[in-house]
Amino acid sequence: RPRILSGIQPTADSFHFGNYLGALRQWVNLQDDYENFFFIADLHAITVEQDPKVLRERTRRSAAQLVAMGIDPAKSAIFVQSHVPAHAQLGWVLQCMTGFGEARRMTQFKDKSAKQGEGAASVGLFTYPILMAADILLYRPQYVPVGEDQRQHLELTRDLAGRFNSRYKKTFRLPEPYIMKETAKIVDLQDPTRKMSKSASSPAGIVEMLDDPKVSAKKIRSAVTDSEMEIRFDAAEKPGVSNLLTIHSAISGTPVEQLVESFAGRGYGDLKKEVADVVVDFVTPFRNRTLELMEDRTHLDQILADGAARANEVAERTLRDVYERVGLALPG
Ligand code: AQP
DSSP states (O other): OOEEEEEEOOOSSSOBHHHIIIIIHHHHHHTTTSEEEEEEOHHHHTTSOOOHHHHHHHHHHHHHHHHHTTOOTTTEEEEEGGGOTHHHHHHHHHHTTSOHHHHHTOHHHHHHHHHHOGGGSOHHHHHHHHHHHHHHHTTOOSEEEOOGGGHHHHHHHHHHHHHHHHHSOSOOOOOEEEOOTTTSOOBOSSOTTSBOOTTTSOGGGOOBTTSOHHHHHHHHHTOOOOSOOOOOOOTTTOHHHHHHHHHHHHHHOOOHHHHHHHTTTOOHHHHHHHHHHHHHHHHHHHHHHHHHHHHOHHHHHHHHHHHHHHHHHHHHHHHHHHHHHHTOOOOO
16 A cells, blocks of 8 residues: 655644644545554754653653544554654765755745754754655655645655665655645734744644633634625635634535635624634544543553554665665675
8 A cells, every 4th residue: 555654743732723734634534545654753853952851741742642633553653753763864864965055945944043043053953854854755655744834845855865766776755745735824823924833823823732622712713814804715815714714614624615605794703703613622522532542651652662663664674775775884
């Protein structure tokens, strides 16, 4: 069966609706048709400073959330990136094949380093996309389900795969991003010109899946819209209203056009209230399941150990091919 692979960073106490609708929901929906590898990117997380205890806790919480949202450990390997050493090992090989200028073109580094000043940003933050290329290429997946913000990194991944294949021997499959057009960019509730983001959004701009549902409802009711009255979908002119329609439609399964019809003649207050209800109905059981899973440490550890065993098997095989082709002396 063709494979899919994707990862998420354990850099917050909770995933947010951008993560869920942009990427994680596709992981759940695709898992029956593919061989799946889903990982918690703790090595990526340390590209910015983390509190060690908090990072370890968030890694477990991330695993619990993945299971609670419907990733089935029987169908999908769920693992922690640092449990599979081949990620960092292939990362090094690929770093040695990436041009400095090529890495410099990555816009996410520009955005993220701008906040702290480029000189203060870690070299790891700079080489992040190359580690991401290694994460992906090890598994030779067909698709990588991600949000729009990752498209450029996927292009770099394909370039590096192609370069390796032509310099040595066909080793890697060129992966394709799997991006759902409708939910590729969920925007900040308070600043709908920007993406909803763990690091950049204000607390009122981001809906966290493990937040108290009452708090989430309040944030949605306070979302920034526009000075018109009409409820219609227009991401360029009406990003706030369109974002609310997108969130509603993705969770309720009602097509956007049908939602727009049902809101004809009604106001933004009604729309916000209905979106808040849909979100609350969705997050309440999710939150309860996550908290339950967090209680059973042994069960969660077992899921991660099984996932790492499956991932290591595939990743080590690819790494061996790479080392051999590059000319590293294999142990006798
Ligand atoms: N607003 C978004 N809309 C759609 N998809 C999104 N993703 C993130 N934000 C949105 C997708 O979520 C997946 C996992 O994200 P991540 O944790 O690996 O990375 P991230 O992009 O760093 O998440 P954030 O919230 O945007 O964190 P910061 O603020 O630290 O950058 C990815 O597939 C991503 O596309």
